[in-house]
Amino acid sequence: MSTKSVVLTGITTTGTPHLGNYVGAIRPAIEASRDRSVQPYYFLADYHALIKCHDPERVRQSTLEIAASWLALGLDTQNAVFYRQSDVPEIVELTWMLACVTAKGLMNRAHAYKAAVQANQEADEADLDKGVTMGLFNYPVLMAADILMFNAHKVPVGRDQVQHIEMARDIGQRFNHIFGEHFVLPEAVVGEETAVLQGLDGRKMSKSYDNTIPLFAPERQLRKLIMKIKTNSQLPGEPKDPAQCTLFSIYQAFANKHEVEEARRWYAEGIGWGDMKTKLYEYLNDHLATARERYEALLQEPERxxxxxxxxxxxxxxxxxxxxxxxxxxxxxxxxGR
Known part of the structure; x- marks a missing residue:
């Protein structure tokens, strides 16, 4: 029996991977996939996708694009277990068993459910549960099953997801108390140093804000999007503050230490915004070219x-x-009989 620490990460299949996803989650996960001292599990959370997305083609296409992205970027599938949630039916069976020991009061406290209720209150809806499906209400139980099924020791998450790991611990502990010790109680791992990229409008890059740059955008689209990035009105020749600049934050997330110092000099010397956008485009295009080729080849061979x-x-x-x-x-x- 393996004594390796189990690390588990899920990726919801509702969108196209963007630069922010890569820097914040995909790149560190792929690096971790090569660590032989741990057992990583990475899964495409297609059942979770159904909670908010009722467009079958979007779920299918997102599954294809996310899987192709991870594989094109070098995920080590010899070490990591990379699977689709719906291909492991035992997860859904476990969800029901866990639901049978989960207090409704615990689910009432879930952030997503409380936010939906609050939105209905603010809209003066008579039914505070208007628009709330059982999928939305119960999804912390499905998430607990994802984690507890593989006895994950650590689950890397953003701060907004810590509550779900705590719930998984509570649910697992309750099941263990009633039916005997079966589950490891997981720990949330919040990366303090995780880079958060700014998007086209200067806010956090997120599909919710419609301000993303797709990770493997074709060259022309990549250039066009970078040229749209919001900057201030400073003129060429004026020294600029890289700390307040979206262009610099994206460049810094990909460049090495020497290249970042060189970019700081450009800003001190007053580089024009058009020139900086061109440099960023050329750098990213070159950095992602090989992986983009692999990605596009994989999209043409979904059977692989x-x-x-x-x-x-x-x-x-x-x-x-x-x-x-x-x-x-x-x-x-x-x-x-037994």
Missing amino acids: IEQELRAGAAKARAHAVPFMQRIRESVGIRPL
């Missing part, structure tokens, strides 16, 4: 991606099937 995901699901189920059998027996679901 499918093969990788099926292989990952087989690895995941090699753990999940016998583990779920033990869980079933612990709750009394087992053949008669």
Whole structure:
């Protein structure tokens, strides 16, 4: 039995990966996938996608694009288990069993549910649960099943997701208390140094703000988007503050230490915004060119991606099937006569 620490990360399949996703989550996860001292699990959270997205083609296309992105960037699938959530049916079965020991009051305190209720209050809706599906209400239980199924020790998350890891601990602890010790209680890992990229408008790069730059945008689109990045009205020749500049923040997230110092000199010397945008475009285009070629090739061969995901699901189920059998027996679901 492996004594490696298990680290688990899920990626919701509702959008196209952008530069912010890469810097904040994808790049560190891919680096971690090569660490032989841990057992990483990375999964495409397509059941989670259904909570907010009822566009089947978008879910399918996002699954394709996200999987292609991770593979094109060098995810080590020999070490990491890379799978689609829906290919491991034991996760859904475990979700039901966990739901049967989860207090409704705990779900009432989930941030997403409380936000929906508050929005209805502010809109003077008579029904405070208007628009709330059971998927939205129960998704912390599905997330707990994702984590507890593989006895993850650590779950890297943003600060807004810490509550869900705490809930997974509470749910796992409750199940252990009733049915015996089955689950490791996970810990949230919040990366203090995780880079947060600014988007086209200077706010955090997010699909919610419609200000993103797709990670593998074609050259012409990449140039066009970079040229749209918001800057101030300082003229060429005026010294500029890199700390207040979206262009610099993006450049810094990709460049090495020497290149960043060189860029600081450009700002001190008063580089024009048009020139800086051109430099950023050329740098990113060069930096991402090889991975973009691999990405575009993978999109043309979805069966290769499918093969990788099926292989990952087989690895995941090699753990999940016998583990779920033990869980079933612990709750009394087992053949008669024993």
